[in-house]
Amino acid sequence: MFAVQSVTSFLATCAFGIIYNIPRKPLFHGGLIGMIAWLIYFFLYQWNRNDFVATFAASFVVALMSQVFARLYKNPVIVYSVAGIIPLVPGGLTYSVMSQVVGDQYNLAIHLAEKAFVLSGAIAMGLIFAEVLYQIFKRNFLHNMKKINTRVAFLKK
Amino acid sequence: MDGFHRINDSNEKNVTHEVAAVCVLAGKILLENGAETFRIEDTMNRLAKSFSVDQAQSFVTPTGIIFAIEGCDVTQLVRITHRSTNLRKVTEVNSLSREVAEKMIELEAVHRRLTDIDRSAKVYPDWMQILAAAGASSCFLLMFLGRWEDALPAFIAGGTGQAGAIYFHRLTKVKFFSEFMSSILVGVIAVLSVKIGMGSELNKIIIGAVMPLVPGVPITNAVRDVMAGDLVSGLSKSAEAGLTAFAIGIGIALALSIN
Numbered sequence: 001m002f003a004v005q006s007v008t009s010f011l012a013t014c015a016f017g018i019i020y021n022i023p024r025k026p027l028f029h030g031g032l033i034g035m036i037a038w039l040i041y042f043f044l045y046q047w048n049r050n051d052f053v054a055t056f057a058a059s060f061v062v063a064l065m066s067q068v069f070a071r072l073y074k075n076p077v078i079v080y081s082v083a084g085i086i087p088l089v090p091g092g093l094t095y096s097v098m099s100q101v102v103g104d105q106y107n108l109a110i111h112l113a114e115k116a117f118v119l120s121g122a123i124a125m126g127l128i129f130a131e132v133l134y135q136i137f138k139r140n141f142l143h144n145m146k147k148i149n150t151r152v153a154f155l156k157k
Numbered sequence: 158m159d160g161f162h163r164i165n166d167s168n169e170k171n172v173t174h175e176v177a178a179v180c181v182l183a184g185k186i187l188l189e190n191g192a193e194t195f196r197i198e199d200t201m202n203r204l205a206k207s208f209s210v211d212q213a214q215s216f217v218t219p220t221g222i223i224f225a226i227e228g229c230d231v232t233q234l235v236r237i238t239h240r241s242t243n244l245r246k247v248t249e250v251n252s253l254s255r256e257v258a259e260k261m262i263e264l265e266a267v268h269r270r271l272t273d274i275d276r277s278a279k280v281y282p283d284w285m286q287i288l289a290a291a292g293a294s295s296c297f298l299l300m301f302l303g304r305w306e307d308a309l310p311a312f313i314a315g316g317t318g319q320a321g322a323i324y325f326h327r328l329t330k331v332k333f334f335s336e337f338m339s340s341i342l343v344g345v346i347a348v349l350s351v352k353i354g355m356g357s358e359l360n361k362i363i364i365g366a367v368m369p370l371v372p373g374v375p376i377t378n379a380v381r382d383v384m385a386g387d388l389v390s391g392l393s394k395s396a397e398a399g400l401t402a403f404a405i406g407i408g409i410a411l412a413l414s415i416n
Contacts, residue, residue: 004299012296018289019319019369020191021243021280038300076251078193079244091371092301092364098406099360102413124380 002039009038009087016083026079029069033084037062041088052122055088059126062088067134081127090119173231175264176208177224181233182271184215184222186250191242194382194390197222200254207257208264219393239330249274283323290369291316298365307362310350314366318343322370336370337404343367344412363409372401 013034017027041058045051066080093116100109180201187197198215201224205213212227219240225232253270256262281289294315295308303311321342325335347363350356375398383391 008296008299012293012300015289015293015296016369018281019242019286019293021245023245023248023280026248042300074252074255075248076192076196076244078191078196079248082191082242082244085377086368087297087300089368089371089376091297091368092360094371094402094406095360095364095367095409098410099413101406102410120376120380123377124384127377127381128384 005042006035006039010035012087013038013083016086020082022079022083026069026073026075029073030080030083033062033065033069033080034087036065037084038087051119055090055119055122056126056129058088059085059123060130061126063127063130064134067130085123085127088123090116093119172208172264173210173226173229175268176205176210177226177231177233179208179264179268179271180204180213180215181222181224181235182268182275183250183254184217184224185235185237186246186271186275188217188219188222188237189240190246191240191244192247193378194218194387195385200250203258204254207254207261217387218389219397239332243279245280246274246277249277283320286323287316287320290319293369294318294366296365297368298361301361301364303361303365304357307356307358307365310347310356311362311365314343314346314350314362315369317346318366319369333400333404336401337408340367340370340405340408341412343370344409345415348412348415367405367409370405372398375401 010031014027014031016034017030022030037058040061041054044054044057062081062084066077066084069075069080070077093112097109097112097116100106100112183204184197184201187200192200194217197217201215201217201222202213205211205226210226214225214227216223220237222235222237223232224234250271253267253274257267279286291312292315295312298307298311299305318339321339322335325338326332329335343366344363347356347359347366350362351359356362375394379391379394379398381391382388382394385391
């Protein structure tokens with residue numbers, strides 16, 4: 001199951017990269033990010049059956065890895081994050097909403113729609129959380145580097 | 158750069174006009190191909206700064222860009238009518254703006270390169286995108302713990318859905334119509350495949366095959382824009398994503414009702 005899940009999630013994220021016209025080199029990095037995110041989501045969900053936590057953790061990892069890859073290879077962040085996010089989108093839930101509506105089960109449909117909304121909120125929160133964390137890290141790190149550099153320059157004098 | 162251009166007043170005015178034209182073109186390419194709102198504004202302001210125009214203001218919404226330079230009468234407005242996702246162009250504009258910030262390329266050369274990027278084709282041909290959507294559909298089916306024998310119907314339905322999306326988009330420029338039609342295609346193929354005994358679980362086939370059409374990125378981008386404080390873009394993007402989801406949902410619902 002582990003092998004099937006990782007191969008299919010890698011291929012699916014790469015395929016999404018092709019649909020979104022991502023250039024060749026970031027395509028494979030995106031696939032890697034998508035694979036890791038999906039494995040985190042999948043096994044976290046299998047473990048404690050809480051899809052909110054699983055979605056949040058996976059999208060957090062997607063965003064963090066995208067930030068790192070974007071800085072390393074000097075590409076926009078969205079190139080990496082887009083494909084990795086796709087498997088996390090609650091597509092199945094949205095489908096169930098629609099099929100409940102067709103069956104005139106409006107109460108159930110609204111209940112599921114709320115859940116889908118909250119899950120997409122979890123994705124967004126994961127993204128924002130990672131970005132804020134990265135910025136705090138960068139600011140403090142750069143600040144310290146500057147301090148050290150001025151100290152070194154002072155000593156050299 | 159500064160001293161070079163400030164020969165006389167009228168020349169300087171022309172230069173600011175040209176800087177504004179370059180910034181707006183860059184913003185237009187970014188917006189039409191799926192970049193995030195704050196990144197577009199950031200890129201435009203950075204580009205202006207690289208050409209020593211410090212007081213630039215940009216306001217980006219999904220349907221138009223306003224770009225103004227304080228202290229002189231240059232203001233540009235661009236209307237955006239179609240949006241799609243072509244991240245190659247976003248990447249290229251990004252690296253161009255990086256180059257401009259580092260080495261000071263001539264204004265005209267930047268303009269020429271932006272026009273080239275704007276005109277450039279997709280990275281991957283249509284058949285490859287259709288194949289990718291088909292493959293993604295059957296991969297998603299397996300990821301959602303579907304059965305192996307359902308992978309083939311999902312492959313066919315997903316590929317046909319993407320082919321339909323490309324074809325109908327060419328036929329009419331109405332985005333929601335093409336999404337609606339292609340989701341009907343997906344639904345009908347899934348239902349038929351179960352009827353003739355090729356597939357077993359209708360739900361999983363449809364969920365897998367509809368994934369390439371689902372507006373996952375616009376939804377996520379919209380929530381992100383709202384949280385970043387770009388309220389206008391965030392709300393209009395979520396309206397767009399909601400309409401797309403609605404079109405797909407109605408298409409699938411129609412296909413299910415013939416079941």
